[in-house]
Amino acid sequence: MIKNKIPFYEHSLDGAIIKVDSEEKLSHVSGLAEELVNNGLSIFIFYGEGIVEQDLIPLRQWNKPIEFKNVDIDKVDTFVDVEEVGFTIFSKSDLFNSPGKVQNYIPRSYSLDINSSDI
Structure with missing residues (x-):
């Protein structure tokens, strides 16, 4: 994040909050998230209006x-x-309300077993 000049709020030795407010930042953060989970860390993504960053600790x-x-x-x-x-998604949005629709929003390098998925 520092290398890519992405601001973040570090709330503990093993935790940080990143506000994604552009497609460029989303691209950088997505790549970092994949690397971090492959190294055993947890990644949680919240989307919505009026969410306060400090409440995400x-x-x-x-x-x-x-x-x-x-x-x-x-x-x-x-x-x-x-x-x-894999991913676990909870959503109120019609964009994600079926496993088939979710496929449009996850990286192509991930596979989705539609027969074993539900939202």
Whole structure:
């Protein structure tokens, strides 16, 4: 991110928040996200109007899953959890409301098993 001059908010030693506000930045961040998840890190993407960056700081406890308790879920249109083995998408948007439609929005290098997918 530093090399590509992408501003970010570092909230912990292993966590940062990036506001993506252009297609150029989206392209850089997408490539970085793929590299990061392949190295075992977690990537969460929130899309919506009025989401406050500081509210995206997750609560972490060693014996519990990551939680985003401060996020106003009514402002979140789409949530994507990127993992090394795939994507988990939750969305209110008609753009993503079927596995067939999702194919148009994920990188071509990923395959999607439509028969084993649901949204």
